Amino acid sequence: MRRKGLVLAVSAAPRTSSGTSDPTTASAPDFGNAVALVCRECGTRVPLGPSFACLECFGPLEIAYEFPEITREQIEAGPANIWRYAPLLPVPADVASRPNLEPGLTKLVRAENLARELGVTGGLYVKDDSGNPTHSFKDRPVSQALEAARAFGFDTLSCSSTGNLAGAVAAAAARAGLKSCVFIPSDLEQAKQVVAAAYGGHLVAIKGNYDDVNRFCTELIGDEIGENWGFVNVNLRPYYAEGSKTLAYEICEQLGWRLPDNLVIPIASGSQLTKIDKGLQDLIKLGLVEEKPYKIFGAQAKGCSPVSTAYKAGHDVIRPVRPDTIVKSLAIGNPADAPYVLDIARRTGGAVEDATDDEVRDAMRLLARTEGIFAETAGGTTLGVTRKLIADGRIDPAEETVVLNTGDGLKTLDAIADTTGATAVIDPTLDSFREAGLA
Amino acid sequence: MRRKGLVLAVSAAPRTSSGTSDPTTASAPDFGNAVALVCRECGTRVPLGPSFACLECFGPLEIAYEFPEITREQIEAGPANIWRYAPLLPVPADVASRPNLEPGLTKLVRAENLARELGVTGGLYVKDDSGNPTHSFKDRPVSQALEAARAFGFDTLSCSSTGNLAGAVAAAAARAGLKSCVFIPSDLEQAKQVVAAAYGGHLVAIKGNYDDVNRFCTELIGDEIGENWGFVNVNLRPYYAEGSKTLAYEICEQLGWRLPDNLVIPIASGSQLTKIDKGLQDLIKLGLVEEKPYKIFGAQAKGCSPVSTAYKAGHDVIRPVRPDTIVKSLAIGNPADAPYVLDIARRTGGAVEDATDDEVRDAMRLLARTEGIFAETAGGTTLGVTRKLIADGRIDPAEETVVLNTGDGLKTLDAIADTTGATAVIDPTLDSFREAGLA
Numbered sequence: 001m002r003r004k005g006l007v008l009a010v011s012a013a014p015r016t017s018s019g020t021s022d023p024t025t026a027s028a029p030d031f032g033n034a035v036a037l038v039c040r041e042c043g044t045r046v047p048l049g050p051s052f053a054c055l056e057c058f059g060p061l062e063i064a065y066e067f068p069e070i071t072r073e074q075i076e077a078g079p080a081n082i083w084r085y086a087p088l089l090p091v092p093a094d095v096a097s098r099p100n101l102e103p104g105l106t107k108l109v110r111a112e113n114l115a116r117e118l119g120v121t122g123g124l125y126v127k128d129d130s131g132n133p134t135h136s137f138k139d140r141p142v143s144q145a146l147e148a149a150r151a152f153g154f155d156t157l158s159c160s161s162t163g164n165l166a167g168a169v170a171a172a173a174a175r176a177g178l179k180s181c182v183f184i185p186s187d188l189e190q191a192k193q194v195v196a197a198a199y200g201g202h203l204v205a206i207k208g209n210y211d212d213v214n215r216f217c218t219e220l221i222g223d224e225i226g227e228n229w230g231f232v233n234v235n236l237r238p239y240y241a242e243g244s245k246t247l248a249y250e251i252c253e254q255l256g257w258r259l260p261d262n263l264v265i266p267i268a269s270g271s272q273l274t275k276i277d278k279g280l281q282d283l284i285k286l287g288l289v290e291e292k293p294y295k296i297f298g299a300q301a302k303g304c305s306p307v308s309t310a311y312k313a314g315h316d317v318i319r320p321v322r323p324d325t326i327v328k329s330l331a332i333g334n335p336a337d338a339p340y341v342l343d344i345a346r347r348t349g350g351a352v353e354d355a356t357d358d359e360v361r362d363a364m365r366l367l368a369r370t371e372g373i374f375a376e377t378a379g380g381t382t383l384g385v386t387r388k389l390i391a392d393g394r395i396d397p398a399e400e401t402v403v404l405n406t407g408d409g410l411k412t413l414d415a416i417a418d419t420t421g422a423t424a425v426i427d428p429t430l431d432s433f434r435e436a437g438l439a
Numbered sequence: 440m441r442r443k444g445l446v447l448a449v450s451a452a453p454r455t456s457s458g459t460s461d462p463t464t465a466s467a468p469d470f471g472n473a474v475a476l477v478c479r480e481c482g483t484r485v486p487l488g489p490s491f492a493c494l495e496c497f498g499p500l501e502i503a504y505e506f507p508e509i510t511r512e513q514i515e516a517g518p519a520n521i522w523r524y525a526p527l528l529p530v531p532a533d534v535a536s537r538p539n540l541e542p543g544l545t546k547l548v549r550a551e552n553l554a555r556e557l558g559v560t561g562g563l564y565v566k567d568d569s570g571n572p573t574h575s576f577k578d579r580p581v582s583q584a585l586e587a588a589r590a591f592g593f594d595t596l597s598c599s600s601t602g603n604l605a606g607a608v609a610a611a612a613a614r615a616g617l618k619s620c621v622f623i624p625s626d627l628e629q630a631k632q633v634v635a636a637a638y639g640g641h642l643v644a645i646k647g648n649y650d651d652v653n654r655f656c657t658e659l660i661g662d663e664i665g666e667n668w669g670f671v672n673v674n675l676r677p678y679y680a681e682g683s684k685t686l687a688y689e690i691c692e693q694l695g696w697r698l699p700d701n702l703v704i705p706i707a708s709g710s711q712l713t714k715i716d717k718g719l720q721d722l723i724k725l726g727l728v729e730e731k732p733y734k735i736f737g738a739q740a741k742g743c744s745p746v747s748t749a750y751k752a753g754h755d756v757i758r759p760v761r762p763d764t765i766v767k768s769l770a771i772g773n774p775a776d777a778p779y780v781l782d783i784a785r786r787t788g789g790a791v792e793d794a795t796d797d798e799v800r801d802a803m804r805l806l807a808r809t810e811g812i813f814a815e816t817a818g819g820t821t822l823g824v825t826r827k828l829i830a831d832g833r834i835d836p837a838e839e840t841v842v843l844n845t846g847d848g849l850k851t852l853d854a855i856a857d858t859t860g861a862t863a864v865i866d867p868t869l870d871s872f873r874e875a876g877l878a
Contacts, residue, residue, distance in 0.1 A: 171811030200808030205861040216867040225878045369639030372610035410849040422644040428655040
């Protein structure tokens with residue numbers, strides 16, 4: 001049985017599911033307040049299923065909800081992780097009781113030392129997602145994909161990845177008791193392979209580049225081998241992407257249920273930025289925060305900056321690039337959500353900017369030195385861009401700004417290894433220490 | 440001005456402090472409910488100061504408290520980090536308002552998959568301290584040392600370290616706005632040097648081994664160079680060590696304010712195990728948990744197992760060893776708290792056991808595969824020992840057991856790199872995937 005149609009709209013339900021994709025019947029998967037998939041381009045609605053592209057126009061599908069009244073008190077009474085926001089996500093109400101990694105509610109750090117260095121007087125915060133279980137924001141979207149996989153009766157969680165995602169998927173599957181099979185390019189650094197393989201699922205190295213891996217995965221989904229597989233960033237993508245909304249919810253709740261003036265967010269596919277905007281809109285619509293203007297800024301690495309280039313040129317579409325940067329986790333040359341990112345940056349009065357590899361390294365060191373937060377290169381990119389935006393006044397230093405750190409410096413040691421090390425090497429004597437001139 | 444006396448009992452206060460060490464006067468440092476340092480051996484009491492050894496008998500000094508009534512509600516209303524337990528620690532009441540890394544309240548994971556594999560029916564939990572800001576339990580003791588350094592007016596935070604501690608100290612100092620200067624042996628692996636140096640303080644590599652580094656640090660404390668320096672694990676050790684009590688508090692609170700039946704804890708210096716016991720006793724004395732028997736088990740790596748060897752031989756003192764194990768973070772050949780560990784294991788009906796390097800690696804993989812927790816080698820040691828204790832009945836599988844994971848697998852990738860990697864390397868074709876035989 002071939003199921004090539006699956007990658008587009010309503011597909012046959014997998015063997016172990018209820019066999020129906022009508023969300024109104026009792027035996028249908030339970031997605032809480034999510035009611036349908038809707039095409040972001042043409043608005044076509046289809047039932048919730050393992051589909052990611054519109055049959056009418058090939059536009060991306062995303063989750064539509066019918067929210068009941070949801071109160072701050074209700075959320076605050078929930079668990080200390082993303083499941084406190086379950087009513088705002090495509091998950092059943094009892095989701096927190098199922099074994100899962102429980103990501104989220106990471107620290108929103110009031111960065112007073114950093115604010116002083118950058119001249120920010122209106123409040124500067126770092127949302128530090130290195131505190132997630134596998135130390136990147138990826139645990140958020142993967143948690144949503146996992147629930148969708150459970151709902152559709154998939155038995156294997158899968159993805160294509162160049163690093164963070166492979167570990168996040170393998171770890172989530174392990175805790176949940178699902179199988180996992182993740183695909184990477186065979187030339188991936190050994191350290192990243194070890195991390196991804198540590199969780200014991202299948203780690204398959206594909207001879208080729210990341211594009212080859214993706215093409216292979218799409219083929220696999222259409223084949224009977226992949227029949228009971230949930231690819232978090234392919235056939236489960238609409239659910240997966242919703243996980244990033246929780247960053248918006250947490251930031252606003254941690255600020256005392258209000259919107260910041262500015263958010264600076266890294267751009268890989270652009271999905272995270274667009275979903276954070278969606279999350280902020282959810283909160284406004286539900287009356288959980290007071291409506292007020294906010295600006296969203298996107299950050300790219302100079303060596304992979306198609307969105308920033310298009311923004312600066314005033315274009316609505318991007319020209320794909322071949323990435324050449326130390327910021328591997330943002331190195332997507334043809335970001336799927338680029339048009340939405342450009343729209344959001346312009347509509348909110350934000351901007352898209354980029355930082356060179358040297359600026360990224362400098363910003364990593366700045367953040368570590370001032371706040372004790374050792375960020376991944378993606379975090380360095382976001383802070384490097386923030387620095388520029390403050391310096392040229394596009395971010396008003398008297399306003400309140402939140403900068404995202406989406407990953408952990410332990411995962412990108414190579415990026416700073418050549419320039420970071422011992423201040424001095426000395427003999428074990430006081431004289432030798434004095435000669436080093438450090439005290 | 441030389442201050443050789445400082446390393447023992449009451450020393451001159453540093454220049455920037457109030458100049459008095461009487462905690463009852465208004466200008467004295469504020470240590471909350473802590474009232475004195477008391478010698479663990481002879482019971483001699485001295486005022487709270489930057490001292491760690493008894494002038495009478497050279498025994499270790501530890502913190503004594505006079506606790507008021509403290510309720511569960513009071514603690515539960517506190518911040519979501521270790522500062523909810525401030526009344527039980529040597530810190531001022533407003534400690535949470537000062538810039539600090541806010542460690543603690545890490546996840547207590549109900550390990551259902553692992554319990555099934557090990558045949559545990561009474562409940563099995565992993566206290567996962569890889570969730571701390573610098574991804575090891577060290578953030579807990581360092582947070583206490585930092586407050587002591589502030590109280591004594593020290594301007595530089597320092598330590599000798601072979602890894603985790605150096606990063607924890609440098610990060611804590613950065614956030615707090617103190618200087619840091621940490622000392623490591625010059626042959627430390629480059630990756631660990633990068634992590635320790637990332638936070639921008641001084642990282643000084645000493646030509647010599649860890650013992651040479653320690654000797655140098657003791658000399659430095661007695662010299663005028665070190666006059667305003669707080670060495671977290673030397674002159675601030677009594678405060679530092681108290682941080683591990685919070686593991687006991689959190690475990691009991693997260694279990695719903697009750698004691699588990701068994702705790703399995705790794706042994707490096709032995710301080711963590713003894714302080715967890717002290718923390719459990721605090722909770723019992725304050726009526727925060729109901730008193731009932733509990734057993735404490737200590738875990739060592741076979742290649743550095745002086746305490747386990749002494750335990751098995753029925754000795755009260757250990758014979759120091761030269762460490763030879765992949766478990767670097769537990770590789771202390773002459774653990775200072777060994778006699779107390781032996782006493783606690785025997786008194787509570789526990790035991791001390793060890794795991795070989797292979798057993799450590801196996802346990803790391805077991806934990807990752809079953810629960811999605813990628814532990815440091817120390818975590819593998821603790822789980823490896825737990826496995827043995829369950830297999831031979833010393834831990835009753837019908838009882839409730841808590842296993843500590845004190846660090847993050849990302850920091851000890853080398854330990855499993857040779858044996859962990861891709862399951863298969865294939866061409867990007869379905870046929871090639873089929874041939875690999877994974878689906």
